[in-house]
Amino acid sequence: MKKDIVNATLLWIVLSILGWILVLNWNIFPPALAREARIVDDAFNLLTVLAVPVFTFVVAILIYAAFRFRSPGGLEDGPPIQDTGRILTAWLVVTIALAGGILINPGFVGMSEVRGEGGADVVIGVTGQRWSWTISYPNGVDVTSYTGELVLPVDQRIQFDITSLDPDVIHSFWIPAFRIKKDAVPGRITQMFITPTETGTFAEDPNVRVQCAELCGQGHAQMSMKVRVVEQAEFDAYLDEILAEGG
Amino acid sequence: MTTSAEPIQHGAGPSRQRRINQLGLWLFFASETFLFGAFISSRFITSQTSTPEDLNQALALALTIVLLLSSISAYLAETANAHDDHRGFRIYTVATITLGALFLGGVALEWKEALEYFPPGTIYGTAFFSLVGLHAFHVLTGLIALAVILFLGKEGRFGSKDSWPVEGVIKYWHFVDLAWVIIYPTLYLF
Amino acid sequence: MWPLIRGTLSGIVGYMVGALIATLTTTSTFSGEFALVLGFVFGLLGWLFGIGMWNAWGREWVGLTPKTEKAEGWRRYLRFNTDHKVIGAQYLVTMLIVFLLAGLVAMAMRAELASPGQNLFTADVYNKVMSMHGILMIAVAVAGILGAFGNYLVPLMIGADDMAFPRINALGYWMVPPVAIALLAAPLVGSFDAGWTAYPPLSVLNGDGQVLFNVAVIAFGLSSILGGLNIVATVITMRAPGMTWSKLPIFVWAAFAASILSLTVTQFFAASLIMILLDRIAGTTWFGAPGGGTALLYEHVFWFYSHPAVYIMVLPGMGVILEIISHFSRKPLFAYKAVVVSFLSIAGIGSVVWAHHMFTSGMAQNLEGPFMALTEAVSIPTGVIFLAAVGTLWRGKLWFQTPLLLAFFWIFQFLIGGITGVFLADFVTDLSLHDTYFVVAHFHYTIVGGSIFALMAGTFYWFPKVTGRMYNEKLGKIFATWFFVFFQLTFIPLFWVGLNGMNRRVATYQDNLGGVNRFASMMAMIMGLSFVLFVVNLLWSAKFGPVAPANPWNARTLEWQVSSPPPEHNFPSPPSVDGGPYDYGVVGAPTHLREVADPVG
């Protein structure tokens, strides 16, 4: 019985190490072009690293049991191990510690980080409707997803004021390269802050796009818009350009 | 067979069946409470506690009193039945049905006015028509159930020996009244 | 057959009457929305009365004596029958049929998704097909285990002769076929395309089919409320002498906890769907912003049911699996009391975590922290279930029959479902993962892994009891392994596409995800094929399998102490209970069913 515990523990450790090697080396995320994207990816990675030993613990026991504890026929009874309470207590302590730990970090820590601090450098309006986006730039010019793209300055804290036409349905404003999203609800303005940290375009990676993420009818999948993150100077030039076109 | 000393469990006896029925009814009330709870909390979420000026407070108060009276007559009907007073049972049940019908008539009147002052397309009207309608539907089912026991009990069929159907229906009636006692302040007083 | 024909005819008449009343009293046309609602309500009543409720029950209400219509053999299953075993079997077969149907629909969806562009369906049709798959599968997961095994086994396991309210039980079952028919008939009036979640304003603005969705799902909710009520009342009042709460088989506890949830929170789903109907038909403005309503209200009311609903789906699954693990490890269930406390606290805490579905919705910011904390708190009692499972397996004498094999697979999958659930409970990561294919993969791991695999495991485990014949062990194991392997191959890749920018509920997507999606689609088709084996095995074995003894698994619980299938009133003489249900290997432990010193016959 000692032997069983030692062997299963060894199996657990081996599996955990393999698991950690795997998750520390895989690169499963698309490009992260914003401060918020980094926060999300870090949180995801932290959770994955913590999940590995939990997962391998159960899997190790399953594998070990499947090979070591077979007894065909169902006639022989196992040892009547009743719970002594010690194992249960230990288990509860560990799971409570884990749950409490991730609640603090990435939970609350991540929450306050991703919300960020301070006012916005740029405010951009976003209106969803079936099935297009309308972007209202700070200079008062509106651009729709039929014809235009969403151009954003790098290293600026951008506030998106998001809403949906009224009456219309709920949409959700999501830029996969920035990770985070916020719903566009008729009759309400929701806010999302993002600080792009790298330039990039849709042509370089399809995740640099706006994508509606709340089912809104038949055009839902198509309800997207190309995004271009540019240097501040280029952004200013772009604003002048659309003002000239629009005016 | 040595097990014959054990309490009989198959083929539940009458008193046991009655306990089961009572439990079932209370579980049903618990469930219905969630239904009313959903609508009542939604009223507070969408329109907080605002109430329009044009509410007919006098009528609502009168309706509340009518419904409370009907609970008293329902109680009397139940006791009469339990004491094998068949005449009393019939009289009080008829009284309860009359009061209940009066209540529904009042609701109809109220709706007519409400359609003018705060139609369903307004946010208060939404809560008002939904909640009052939901409750009126329950009153209607209660009236039908009362009518059924009145009809079945016309030859003194229930009495103390078979009082569950009467008790169950009257308990339901009390429950519907109680729901109104909560809906009334929700819609009129806050 | 006669009751079915009678029910159908009076259902049709009821529908006509209802629709006619609507047409005559309002501006609705005969196929208008209000006519659909009233038609369904009256049609449902007509069907129920016709199928046998009138004879068995309604006659009492007008002072006539009820008529019982006796039938033998397979005909027992096609009528208003109050025997809980018949009802359990009715649920099992109905739910398996709906499951296979919705599974075929899923294959069609995967065919569409096999490449990025539009292949099989237009976007519009895809949304409708997706919504159909979703709601049918939700119905299977909600009523599969509870309806089938809850009804069949709870009375047997606690030593009762039937449920507390047999007629309500039959009523609950017979409400299900019209629900399925209304959902499947929705394409006739424009289908529903708002997903199973039916968020307004979309569900207020879309086609008439949404109305059928709403009334059908409300009726289904009523059926599950009645079912829950029955199980709760049965467990409280119908236990045999000696069957104390601490001797209840763990499946009974699981069904009990899930039934408390069904009984209560389901009303919120009904309320949210009624509000949609009112907005559509009566001109109210619960969710219409122009009139002052808000769509967020729906999300709160809806998730107040629909989060606990995942526990309605999965708690009975946990019960089935722990049951199987103990009997096939031949060891006492590890930490029985802790498991019971966990079931109840999962149900309790699970009822106050709903807004974790709304982290991106724009609800009040100060709700976000508390809901994250509560959600992560559920992982603690859930963890105890895993402890019980592996603690029972440890050093057991494992008898690897198909049920135990499926239980192993269940643990593995529910583990993945649970761990990925933490990623969705975490505020930050959910902002990214919400409404992507990561969620799709996650909930298939929990629902298929947690509920469907348990339904399969239970089907094999209790097959001998229900049919009186053994299934084919080899075919069972091949099926289980096949299903399991291709399930992983289908859904693991979907986590990745979700992380890489694929949102859910789409027929077309970015080109760079084509390869992985094609792979997932191929694997899904192969997984779907495994069900041929499943169906063949069960059908063939039910007819030609070797005759099953009363207790082929040598298990202790009461249902195995009576013949297979059990006699009409379950126990030849009133049972009473002595030892615990899981005292395997305990020296001197008395049997669970008290031995009769001088057995009859």
Ligand code: HEM
């Ligand atoms: C048999 C293999 C299955 C496959 C290949 C499959 C595939 C899919 C796909 C492609 C979607 C669309 C996802 C989206 O865009 O949101 C979906 C949705 C869904 N599936 Fe499955 N599915 C399967 C089985 C199941 C089972 C067994 C259940 C539950 C018991 C289930 C429950 C659901 C639900 C609830 C939805 C959500 C629908 C909605 O968003 O309204 N699926 N499935």
Ligand SMILES: [Cu+2]
């Ligand atoms: Cu959309």
Ligand SMILES: [Cu+2]
């Ligand atoms: Cu949830």
